[in-house]
Amino acid sequence: MLNSQRSVSELPKMSAASQVERAVLEEEFNWLLKEEVHAVLKQLQDVLKEASRRFSMPTPGLESQLKQENFILGSSTMDQVKGVLTLQGEALTQADINLKVAKSSQALHFQFRDDKQWKLQQIQDARNHVNQALQLLSSHDESYHFKTGAEVNKLMDAVMLQLTRARNRLTTPASMTLPELATSGLMKMFTPPMPGDVMVNFYINLSKLCLTVYQLHVLPPNTTKNFKPAGSSVLHNPGAMFELNNNRFEVSHVHKVECVVPWLNDTLVFFTISLQLCQQLKDKISVFSSFWNYRPF
Numbered sequence: 008m009l010n011s012q013r014s015v016s017e018l019p020k021m022s023a024a025s026q027v028e029r030a031v032l033e034e035e036f037n038w039l040l041k042e043e044v045h046a047v048l049k050q051l052q053d054v055l056k057e058a059s060r061r062f063s064m065p066t067p068g069l070e071s072q073l074k075q076e077n078f079i080l081g082s083s084t085m086d087q088v089k090g091v092l093t094l095q096g097e098a099l100t101q102a103d104i105n106l107k108v109a110k111s112s113q114a115l116h117f118q119f120r121d122d123k124q125w126k127l128q129q130i131q132d133a134r135n136h137v138n139q140a141l142q143l144l145s146s147h148d149e150s151y152h153f154k155t156g157a158e159v160n161k162l163m164d165a166v167m168l169q170l171t172r173a174r175n176r177l178t179t180p181a182s183m184t185l186p187e188l189a190t191s192g193l194m195k196m197f198t199p200p201m202p203g204d205v206m207v208n209f210y211i212n213l214s215k216l217c218l219t220v221y222q223l224h225v226l227p228p229n230t231t232k233n234f235k236p237a238g239s240s241v242l243h244n245p246g247a248m249f250e251l252n253n254n255r256f257e258v259s260h261v262h263k264v265e266c267v268v269p270w271l272n273d274t275l276v277f278f279t280i281s282l283q284l285c286q287q288l289k290d291k292i293s294v295f296s297s298f299w300n301y302r303p304f
Contacts, residue, residue: 041152041153043288043291044153044159044288045149045151047284047287047288048144048147050284051140051144051166051281051284051285052141052144052145054277054280054281054284055137055140055141055144055277055281056141057273057277058137058273058274058277058278058281059134059137059138059141061270061271061273061274062096062097062130062133062134062137062274074095075093075094075095075100076093076094076095076268077091077092077093078091078092078093078094078216078266078268079091079266080092080216080218080264080265080266081264081266086107087106087107087220087260087262088104088105088106088107088218088220088262088264089104089105089264090102090103090104090105090218090264091103092209092216092218092266094216094268096130097126097127097130097131097134098124098125098126098127099119099124099125099126099127099209100119100124101118101119102117102118102119102125102196102197102209102218103116103117103118104116104117104118104197104207104218104220106205106220106262108222115202115205117197117198117199117201118197118198119196119197119198120196120197120198123196125193125196125209127209127210127211128181129176129177129180129181129210129211130176130177130211130271132172132173132176133173133174133176133177133274134173136169136170136172136173136176137169137170137173139169140166140169140170140173140281143162143165143166143169144162144166147162156292156293156295156296159288159289159292160289160292163285163286163288163289166281166285167282167285167286170278170281170282170285171282173278174275174278174282177211177213177214177271177274177275178212178213178275180210180211180212180217180241181210181241182239182240182241183208183239183240183241184237184238184239184240184249185206185221185237185243185247185248185249185251185256185258186249186250186251187239188206188208188221189206189249189251190251191208193207193208193209194206194207203223204222204223204224204225204256205220205221205222205223206220206221206223207219207220207221208221210241211268211271212241212265213271213272213275214267214268214269214271214272214275215265215266215267215268215271216265216266216267216268216271217263217264217265218263218264218265219242219261219262219263220261220262220263221243221258221260221261222258222259222260222261222262223256223257223258223259224256224257224259225254225255225256226248226255226256226257228255234248234250234255235248236248236249236250237249242261242263243258243261244258244261245258245259245260245261246258
């Protein structure tokens, strides 16, 4: 009975302590909304501006601001394909490819026509997502007052979505069918023109610029070989078949060469840092929300 009476008598003290704790937490949370959120947003903007700068497009008359970089493509295990690619931002401005034809001493040489550039859609898309994230951040400048944690979380989720999409564009090359490759605008960019039994593809994989060369042979119309068209893939294997303009083809040889593009690696690091900053801010919000479950934080 005494214990019961003591418990009842301590209730006002506990309530007062709880009120003081709540007041302190409320003050800390208001500081978080007013000060720390904007500090994190400023950090995010600084990091993403660095990422965006690496994607920058050359401005007319100021092309020299975005330097052209030459990359040598090769492989330590094969020498059938060698190439030099010139990259300026998202554009391949020149490609010089040497191909040793299988079972022949013949060597083929191709390069981009002077009036052609090939836009790497993955880099273009990643840049657009970074710019959308920056627009979201800049719409909440230092004068903006966040009223709830839910409002901050909503902004962080939107920014993280754009950053995840940007990263995925660089880490996940598009799958293509062989007929799509054969009819791609890329095939019309070379001089001399690519022969009908050679196809090429460029793509980004993480921080690497990749070139794949396919050598084909035509299947005889009366062939008894089981014909099964290949589906979409980033990289097709020898033996893959497809049909185009009433002709059937089979991939006889596949050559893949690649090189590291340092600024793409930097960009992926910036994405990781930015996503961590967003998540850390969301985690801080969630700590406070556990104390105010009745309030939408």
